Structures are given as structure tokens and as C-alpha cells.
Amino acid sequence: xxxxxxxxxxxxxxxxxxxIIAAGFSVSAPAAECIAPxxxxxxxxxxxxxxxxxxxxxxxxxxxxxxxxxxGGGGGLAxxxxxxxxxxxxxxxxxxxxxxxxxxxxxxxxxxxxDQVRFVGAIGADPGVIIVAKDSPFQSLNDMVAAIxxxxxxxxxxxxxxxxxxxxxxxxxxxxxxxxxDIGKIKYIGVDGGGDAITQTIGGFTQAMTGDISEAVGxxxxxxxxxxxxxxxxxxxxxEDIPTAREQGIDVxxxxxxxxxxxxGISDADFEAWGRRLxxxxxxMAWKEAMKANGLAPFTxxxxxxxxxxxxxxxxxEALSREIGVIQ
Amino acid sequence: MELIDNxxxxxxxxxxxxxxxxxVIGCFLGTMIGALxxxxxxxxxxxxxxxxFSLGLDATAALVLLTSVYYGAMxxxxxxxxxxxxxxxxxxxxxTLDGYxxxxxxxxGDALVISGFASFVGTFFATVALALVAPLLARIAxxxxxxxxxxxxxxxFATLGGLASKNQxxxxxxxxxxxxxAMIGLDNATGLPRFTGxxxxxxxxxxxxxxxxxxxxxxxVFLFIESGGRNTAIGIKLGKxxxxxxxxxxxxxxxxxxxxxxxxxGVLPGAGASLGSFLTYMMEKSIAGKKGAFGSGVAKxxxxxxxxxxxxxxxxxxxxxTLGVPGSGTTAVLLAxxxxxxxxxxxxxxxxxxxxxxxxxxSLMIANFVLLAMNVPMVRIFxxxxxxxxxxxxxxxxxxxxxxxxxxxxSYFDLVLMIAFGIMGYVFRKLSIPTVPVILxxxxxxxxxxxxxxxxxxxxxxxxxxxxxxxxxxxxxxxVAGFTAPFxxxxxxxxxxxIS
Numbered sequence: 001x002x003x004x005x006x007x008x009x010x011x012x013x014x015x016x017x018x019x020i021i022a023a024g025f026s027v028s029a030p031a032a033e034c035i036a037p038x039x040x041x042x043x044x045x046x047x048x049x050x051x052x053x054x055x056x057x058x059x060x061x062x063x064x065x066x067x068x069x070x071x072g073g074g075g076g077l078a079x080x081x082x083x084x085x086x087x088x089x090x091x092x093x094x095x096x097x098x099x100x101x102x103x104x105x106x107x108x109x110x111x112x113x114x115d116q117v118r119f120v121g122a123i124g125a126d127p128g129v130i131i132v133a134k135d136s137p138f139q140s141l142n143d144m145v146a147a148i149x150x151x152x153x154x155x156x157x158x159x160x161x162x163x164x165x166x167x168x169x170x171x172x173x174x175x176x177x178x179x180x181x182d183i184g185k186i187k188y189i190g191v192d193g194g195g196d197a198i199t200q201t202i203g204g205f206t207q208a209m210t211g212d213i214s215e216a217v218g219x220x221x222x223x224x225x226x227x228x229x230x231x232x233x234x235x236x237x238x239x240e241d242i243p244t245a246r247e248q249g250i251d252v253x254x255x256x257x258x259x260x261x262x263x264x265g266i267s268d269a270d271f272e273a274w275g276r277r278l279x280x281x282x283x284x285m286a287w288k289e290a291m292k293a294n295g296l297a298p299f300t301x302x303x304x305x306x307x308x309x310x311x312x313x314x315x316x317x318e319a320l321s322r323e324i325g326v327i328q
Numbered sequence: 329m330e331l332i333d334n335x336x337x338x339x340x341x342x343x344x345x346x347x348x349x350x351x352v353i354g355c356f357l358g359t360m361i362g363a364l365x366x367x368x369x370x371x372x373x374x375x376x377x378x379x380x381f382s383l384g385l386d387a388t389a390a391l392v393l394l395t396s397v398y399y400g401a402m403x404x405x406x407x408x409x410x411x412x413x414x415x416x417x418x419x420x421x422x423x424t425l426d427g428y429x430x431x432x433x434x435x436x437g438d439a440l441v442i443s444g445f446a447s448f449v450g451t452f453f454a455t456v457a458l459a460l461v462a463p464l465l466a467r468i469a470x471x472x473x474x475x476x477x478x479x480x481x482x483x484x485f486a487t488l489g490g491l492a493s494k495n496q497x498x499x500x501x502x503x504x505x506x507x508x509x510a511m512i513g514l515d516n517a518t519g520l521p522r523f524t525g526x527x528x529x530x531x532x533x534x535x536x537x538x539x540x541x542x543x544x545x546x547x548x549v550f551l552f553i554e555s556g557g558r559n560t561a562i563g564i565k566l567g568k569x570x571x572x573x574x575x576x577x578x579x580x581x582x583x584x585x586x587x588x589x590x591x592x593x594g595v596l597p598g599a600g601a602s603l604g605s606f607l608t609y610m611m612e613k614s615i616a617g618k619k620g621a622f623g624s625g626v627a628k629x630x631x632x633x634x635x636x637x638x639x640x641x642x643x644x645x646x647x648x649x650t651l652g653v654p655g656s657g658t659t660a661v662l663l664a665x666x667x668x669x670x671x672x673x674x675x676x677x678x679x680x681x682x683x684x685x686x687x688x689x690x691s692l693m694i695a696n697f698v699l700l701a702m703n704v705p706m707v708r709i710f711x712x713x714x715x716x717x718x719x720x721x722x723x724x725x726x727x728x729x730x731x732x733x734x735x736x737x738x739s740y741f742d743l744v745l746m747i748a749f750g751i752m753g754y755v756f757r758k759l760s761i762p763t764v765p766v767i768l769x770x771x772x773x774x775x776x777x778x779x780x781x782x783x784x785x786x787x788x789x790x791x792x793x794x795x796x797x798x799x800x801x802x803x804x805x806x807x808v809a810g811f812t813a814p815f816x817x818x819x820x821x822x823x824x825x826x827i828s
Contacts, residue, residue, distance in 0.1 A: 039374070039657075045664070070738055073528035074514070077739065080528060106519075110528050156786050164519030189474070189782040190516045195653035205473030205786065218652050218674015294667060326519050 031063045034260075035094045037078030039071045043126075046294065047095035047258045051123075051278070054286045060277040065093075075100055076109040083116045088265035093120070093274060098256040101310055102166050105317035106327050118266070119310045120274045121302030122259030123282040124291045126212035128170045128231035129242070133202050134224055141229045141248045144208065145178040152185035158197035158206040160215065162190040164326035167197075167210045169317065170231060170254045172324060177250045183324055198225060212256050213239065214295030231255065236297050257299055259306070275303045331459065338686030342694060347392045350385075351691065354393045355698045358400020359706075363408050365545045365725065367732045368417030368537065369401035369641070370657035377665055387669045387684065392691040394665060398658055399451060399695045402601070402641045403703055406443045406634055411436060411713050414544045414725065418536055419601035419637035421767055422609040424544070426622060426629025433625055436711050438572045442627050443634040444703040445576055446583055450635035451696045453587035454594065454642020459689045462646045462678070465595050469647050472596055474782035475794045479803035480596070481776035484603055486811035487610040488765055498761045506769015509534055510777070517781040529741040536770045538742050541729045542749020543756070543763045549722050550754040571704070575627035582612050582628045583635045590636030594643020600656040601640040602771050608636030610810070642692070649673050649685065 032055070034048035045067070052065030070078040078094060086092050096119065104114045130141065138144040148155050159167030168190070172183045189206065191197050194215025201209040202224055209216070209225070213236070219225045220239070229245040230236055231254040245252045262274055281287050282300045291298070301309055321327045354376075361372035373394050380390040405420030410427035423443060430439040457465070472480075488503050512523045513533030524530035586608035593604035612632035613622040622629045645662075647653040652673040654660035666673055671684050678685050713721065733746050756763055780794075787793030795801050 039661075042664070046667075068738070071532070072739060073531040076528040076531060108521075108531075110526055153788060162514055162516045162519045168519075187785055189785050190519075191782070193653065195647075195651055199469045199647075199651055199653055200473060203470035203473055215652075218672050218676055221680075222675035224675055295672075 032061050032065045032091045034065050035068050035070050035078050037075035044095040050290045054281045058284050079109050082263050087263045090266040090270040093260045096259050096261045098166050101313050105314040106321050117261045119307050120260045121278045121306045122257035123300050124296040125255035125257040125299030126214050127297050128254035129213045130228045131209040131216050131225045156187035156206040157208050157210050158189050158200045159210040160194040171210050173252045177252050217295050334686045338690030341687035342690035350393045351396045351694050351698050354396025355400040358397035359404035362401030362404025363416045364728050365414045365541050369398050372397045372401045373661045388687050396695040402638050403447045403699050410439045419605050422605045422633035429625030439630050440707045443630040446631040446634040447638040448700040449583045450587045450638035454591050454639040455692045465646050474779045475800045477779040479800045481772050483807040486807040499765050502761050503765035503769045506766040507773040510770045510773030516778050538746045539749050542746040543753035545729045546750025547753030552722050579631040582631050586632045586635035587639040590639030591643040594640030595646045601637040604640030605633035605637035608632045
């Protein structure tokens with residue numbers, strides 16, 4: 001925000017305020033900082049806190065990792081902060097997920113692009129899932145696709161992201177892959193989170209829910225909903241009775257990966273060091289337990305492979321978003 | 329009886345000298361956090377989560393501490409509403425309407441005791457209801473789709489006209505302003521930003537806490553500065569502090585009705601404590617009629633919103649625990665805490681993890697009694713605030729406002745925005761335009777619009793969908809009645825004086 005003529009005022013004002021707040025937590029100056037680009041409680045916050053805690057517990061960093069919550073612009077504020085003000089800070093990591101990639105692809109970060117930071121890796125993923133109420137007439141993904149083909153308006157989806165977000169895109173990817181091209185006709189409503197989307201589906205206001213499997217665990221256990229498909233390569237541990245979309249002839253893999261990015265300007269040695277540390281977290285028992293407790297499936301991609309993979313995801317998302325008119 | 333067994337299990341888990349100590353600490357911290365403008369229960373709980381981890385608290389202890397903070401903050405919000413006309417958090421906004429006039433007429437102590445007791449009743453009712461019928465009540469959420477939610481928010485707006493008894497046009501202008509502000513940010517139905525000017529800070533819309541602190545706290549400071557430090561409403565008479573038994577007895581039905589309505593508002597995901605306190609205030613106002621003199625500082629006017637918002641705070645735990653659907657910012661943070669403790673809320677939680685559920689209910693009960701015991705005697709300390717000279721107090725309020733808002737997002741943009749709201753509040757107050765409808769517009773406008781848009785998407789733009797279920801029709805009837813009643817009432821009862 002360099003267009004505000006308040007930079008001096010800001011320093012004078014913010015510095016003591018920050019000291020007051022920091023003093024409230026009485027944490028000594030830590031070596032590493034993890035920015036969670038959202039309020040406490042969400043997926044990014046979880047990523048920072050868990051990875052930060054494990055990094056310290058397994059001795060990869062000497063001091064506890066300080067977690068900073070920087071909410072705003074769907075992660076855009078933190079992205080802008082890293083790109084503009086922390087571009088060569090080698091002690092900084094930032095939580096990222098599929099939402100980061102989706103928004104970058106849709107140019108939702110005010111013109112900033114994925115190549116302005118470096119993606120370190122992903123070490124877990126929340127598998128995409130399509131859920132219906134237990135008394136739904138659909139027994140398989142193909143039943144649902146057939147119903148949409150005969151009357152596109154008859155099946156409405158609810159999801160936790162806004163229109164054009166990842167939950168919406170999952171549905172569109174499935175239908176495109178199944179050969180239904182008129183995807184502008186698909187009904188989708190974005191509600192306040194996956195739990196709400198399931199409630200609307202059980203209530204019969206929508207016919208299906210699209211989201212992450214972690215959002216549906218409780219309802220799947222209670223039997224109030226059924227999963228038509230998980231969007232992974234293989235069936236997931238603990239949910240072996242849910243078929244993949246791929247098994248049903250619809251080759252769509254969509255997972256909400258959890259990972260990190262770092263500033264662009266750090267040295268290659270520092271970048272590789274973060275890659276090694278992240279791999280160490282991925283290999284730790286503590287992380288495996290944390291993943292299990294939170295419904296995450298194993299999904300480890302660290303290093304330059306990951307950058308290539310993210311670039312591919314962003315390109316695909318951009319093409320799809322253009323097709324449905326989320327971006328021009 | 330099963331319930332007794334369950335409660336016994338809960339208290340066996342939650343009741344020990346150690347957890348009692350945590351409850352006392354949590355209640356005290358929560359009350360303070362709630363009383364500070366800009367800091368509400370969600371911040372309080374969020375700030376304390378890392379502390380519970382670094383203290384190495386186990387699941388039960390962490391829950392006791394954090395629910396104490398949650399309930400404490402819900403109690404505490406009323407304090408600055410009554411004493412300073414500045415709501416400590418958004419559900420306490422309605423308490424300013426009668427609480428502050430009471431304080432102005434020298435009854436600050438009475439207002440604090442009555443509202444404290446009302447908070448206790450609301451919380452007590454909600455906690456008992458949570459224990460008795462949570463799994464059943466959770467099913468209410470399945471009955472509310474976009475059409476029903478839209479009608480519910482419409483009901484809230486329809487009764488707004490009754491809020492400002494002086495000038496309906498000004499109240500309408502204020503709520504339209506709030507609705508307009510609510511349009512800023514990402515549009516949920518298309519995924520496109522609106523009115524953000526490409527500024528990332530505005531993508532998530534305007535945080536209503538920023539608006540509240542600006543409109544209420546900073547505008548007060550500006551008015552104070554303008555008058556050269558003389559003309560301030562703060563610095564009012566202390567009054568004697570006794571327990572106003574007569575008022576408490578007189579508000580018994582108000583407390584009961586408000587607890588029920590508040591609880592239901594809390595159970596509905598997305599409605600929550602603010603809607604609860606608003607609906608209960610408007611309901612009690614219309615029941616009392618013109619003779620009730622709501623707005624001039626009456627006991628029922630502080631009892632209703634406080635019973636309502638505290639009951640809603642308990643109600644909001646129902647969808648969080650039984651559906652995993654957080655109905656408010658605070659329950660979202662609590663949900664995250666439970667997940668981190670490897671507890672997955674959802675339909676099977678009551679069966680799978682009874683020790684967690686009943687331990688939580690027991691700790692809520694403990695927190696509520698600790699808060700009652702703490703809040704009534706502490707009234708003496710709270711009212712001391714009034715003896716602080718305004719020239720000292722108002723800069724302090726300003727500082728707390730800035731720290732509170734900065735702690736929300738760590739962004740100075742919010743501070744600039746808060747100042748802008750302060751100026752707006754100052755102008756509005758100069759023009760005698762009420763500011764409460766602005767906040768309600770911001771708070772409820774988004775939800776109302778989103779649900780209307782969802783209804784239109786689901787029905788292919790068929791407006792009759794909005795009246796397609798009995799619940800929706802019932803809410804529409806209430807809304808129409810609420811909107812038109814003031815016109816008829818005014819014709820019927822031409823009160824010569826007294827209200828205004």
C-alpha cells in the first residue's frame with residue numbers, strides 16, 4: 001500500500017502497537033516465521049501451526065516457529081506482503097494450498113503471479129469428494145451425470161467456496177470429463193463452509209455437496225450421507241468403500257493440497273534447505289498422526305517437481321475458469 | 329436417569345480445583361476482552377489457543393479455559409455498552425440503546441446488575457437446552473434453506489423501522505447505507521469482486537468490528553474534541569449500587585422469552601448472537617408497546633438483549649458440536665481447537681465422545697456460575713470507570729480501539745478504515761441519524777443477499793420459491809406484521825409525550 005501518504009505515521013504508530021501485541025505473547029525473537037494468510041482456525045492456520053510445531057519438535061529449527069496470521073484478500077494480502085516487503089527473507093515460510101493456486105490462476109491477487117514466489121512443496125492433501133444424502137436416487141457418479149445430461153437444472157450442488165472456487169471447479173471437471181460440455185448450466189451455490197453445504201444437501205435444498213473429505217467425516221460415519229466418489233488416484237485409507245471417480249470411468253483427480261511457499265529472492269541453498277526440512281516433517285510420525293486426525297491423505301511433492309506440478313495446476317485452472325467465465 | 333448420569337460424568341471430568349482455577353482466570357480474561365471495544369469473544373479465544381498449547385493443557389482443561397473466555401466475553405460486552413455507549417462487541421450493540429440512558433440517569437449499577445443477571449439466565453437456559461435437546465435441535469438446520477434464511481433476515485430488517493422512534497426516514501437511510509457497505513467485497517454467487525477498486529484489503533468485505541469501533545468509539549472521541557472537552561456524555565453520575573430486586577423480578581418473563589428466542593437464533597447457523605439480541609430487543613419492545621418506553625433507559629431494554637445474546641452464544645454451540653457447522657466466528661475458532669485436539673464434531677460426537685460433550689457442558693455450567701459470582705460484585709469496580717475523567721478515559725478508549733482493530737488482521741488499512749467510519753459516525757450523530765441500523769445492514773446484509781441469490785439460482789429465478797415452504801411463509805407473515813405494526817400502532821395510540 002505505498003499509495004497511502006502515511007508511511008511515517010505508520011511506522012510511528014505500528015511499531016509500538018506491534019510491540020504491545022508481541023509482548024502479549026512473550027515470545028522471544030524466533031528464527032523462523034510462518035505466515036498463515038487467514039484467521040486462526042482454517043486450513044492455512046493449521047498448516048503453519050502443525051508444520052511449525054513439528055519442525056521444532058524434530059530439531060529442524062532451533063527456536064519455535066512463530067506463526068503470524070495475516071488474513072485478507074483470500075491470501076492475497078500475505079502474498080503481496082511477501083512479494084513486496086519480504087522478498088529475500090530466508091527465515092520466512094508461508095502456508096499455501098490449492099486455494100492459493102486457484103486464486104493465482106484466476107488473477108484474484110491483483111495482478112500478482114505464481115512466479116513471484118517459490119513453491120517448496122506439499123506434504124498432505126484433503127481429497128475432493130462428491131456427497132449425496134443417504135436417500136438420494138444416485139448410486140454412482142454416472143447416475144448423477146446421466147441425470148444432469150437429461151436435465152441440467154435438476155441437480156444443484158452446494159460447496160464451501162464461492163462460485164468459481166475449487167469446490168465449484170471439481171464439479172465442472174467431472175462433468176467435462178464425462179462429456180457434458182454445457183457447463184454453464186450447472187447449478188452451484190457457495191455457502192459458508194463444507195459443513196453448511198452438507199446441511200443444505202441433507203435438507204434437500206441441494207442434491208449434492210462438493211467439498212473436501214475432512215468436511216464430511218462426521219456425517220459419513222453417522223450414515224446421513226453417502227459419498228459417490230473421491231477424487232484421488234487410489235481409494236483412501238479409512239474410507240476403502242468409497243470408489244474413486246477414476247474407477248467409475250471419470251478420470252478426475254482433485255485434492256486440496258497443503259504446502260508452503262517462500263520468497264522469490266532467497267538463495268538456492270536456502271530454498272533447498274526448506275525442501276529438506278519439509279521432507280523431514282513429511283517423514284515424521286507426528287505429521288502422519290496429524291494428517292490422520294484431520295482427514296488428510298498422504299501427498300508428498302517436494303522440490304522442483306512441485307513447482308512444475310503447481311504451474312500445471314494453475315494453467316489447467318486458468319483454462320477452465322476462462323471457459324466458465326470466472327475470468328475474461 | 330441418563331441425563332443425570334451424563335452430567336455426573338461431565339462434572340467428574342470438568343470439576344477439580346485446577347479446572348476451577350482455569351475457569352476463574354478464563355472468566356476474568358473473557359470479561360475484560362469482551363468489555364474492550366473491538367475485542368470480542370472470537371479474538372479472545374483465538375488469542376488464547378496458542379497459549380493453551382504452550383501451557384500443555386489437556387483437552388478438558390483447554391476446553392474449560394476457552395469456553396470460560398467465550399462466555400466471559402459474552403458477559404463483558406455489555407459493560408462498555410452501558411458505561412460508555414460503545415459496544416464491546418457486536419452482539420452487545422443493542423444493549424447500548426437502554427443501558428446507556430440508564431447509566432446517564434444515574435442507574436449504571438442497576439443496569440450492570442440487571443444485564444449481568446440477564447446474561448446468567450440466558451446462558452443457563454442455553455446450556456440446559458444444549459444438554460437436553462442438542463441432537464434433536466440440530467435438525468432445525470436441515471429445515472432452513474435459502475428461502476427460509478432470506479425470510480429470517482428480512483424479518484430482522486422489517487422490524488428496523490420500529491427501532492428509531494423519531495424519524496423513520498433517517499433509520500431507513502442508515503440501514504441502506506449499511507446494506508450498501510455490505511455489498512463491498514467478493515460476490516459469493518459469481519466469485520467476482522465488487523466495489524473494491526482492485527484493493528486487496530477490500531476483497532473480503534468490511535469487517536463489522538472495524539465499523540462498530542469507528543462508528544461508536546471514535547465518533548465519541550470526535551464529539552468530545554469538538555466540544556473542547558466539555559460536552560461529553562461520559563462522566564455521568566455514579567448512583568448507588570444495590571441489587572435492584574424489583575427490576576429483576578419485573579423482567580422475569582422478558583428473560584424467559586428472550587432466552588428462548590435467542591437460543592433458536594443461535595442454533596441457526598449464520599444467524600447467531602447479533603440477530604438474537606436484535607430480535608429479542610425488538611420483540612420485547614413491541615410487547616411492551618409505547619408504554620414500555622424502550623430506548624429511554626428501562627430494565628427490560630437491557631435484560632432482553634443480554635438474555636438473548638448470551639442464550640444465542642450457547643445455542644451456537646449446537647450446530648458446531650452436532651453438525652460441525654460453526655454458526656459464528658467464535659464457534660469457528662472453537663471448532664478448529666477441537667479438530668486440533670483430535671475431536672471431530674459432527675452427528676456422531678455425542679455418541680462417540682460423551683466425555684468431551686458432557687465435559688464441555690459441565691465446564692459451560694461452571695463458567696456461568698463463576699461469571700455470575702464474579703460479575704455482580706465486580707459491578708463496583710466497573711462503575712469506577714465512570715469516575716475517570718473523560719480527558720483520560722477517551723484517549724484510553726482510542727488506544728484500545730486501535731490495538732483491538734490492528735490485532736484483527738495486522739493491517740493498518742483497517743485502522744484507516746476505522747477512522748473513516750469514525751468520521752462517518754460523527755457526521756451521522758450530528759445529523760441525528762441512528763448508527764445501529766448501519767451496523768445491522770453490514771452484519772445481516774451479506775447473508776440476506778447471499779441467500780436471495782442462492783434461492784434464485786436453485787429456482788431458476790422463480791420468485792414464488794421464496795414462499796414455497798410453511799416456515800418461509802410464517803417468517804414472511806411475521807416480517808409483514810413487524811413492518812406495518814408501527815404505522816397502525818402510531819395511529820391507535822397517540823402518546824402525547826414521554827417517548828422520543
